[in-house]
Amino acid sequence: MSPDFQHYSFRMPNIGFQNLPLNIYIVVFGTAIFVFILSLLFCCYLIRYICAVCLEEFKPKDELGICPCKHAFHRKCLIKWLEVRKVCPLCNMPVLQLAQLHSNQEHGPPQGPLPGAENIV
Known part of the structure; x- marks a missing residue:
């Protein structure tokens, strides 16, 4: 300095x-x-509504399949997924186990098809 x-x-x-x-x-x-x-x-x-299986957006006329856990997918995507794995693609919960639990809580023992079965198959 x-x-x-x-x-x-x-x-x-x-x-x-x-x-x-x-x-x-x-x-x-x-x-x-x-x-x-x-x-x-x-x-x-x-944040858009997309199918977690194919990662495409839902369109207004798409046919949806809804698991008993209330997750929605394209119906064709869900059918293909359930052929390989019997669990929800998002929460990994067994689809039949959730449907049976839902049925037991509402109606007692299951009678006829499981709830949600018309949406998944």
């Missing part, structure tokens, strides 16, 4: 979080609110 500046002490002032100027708060919280709103819009755009 030059001899002129040897007498000066250069230290950063001790500014705590509570001592920041108001414009810093406005910028930080304004940015946070903007990012939050932007993320909500982005998430709402991404």
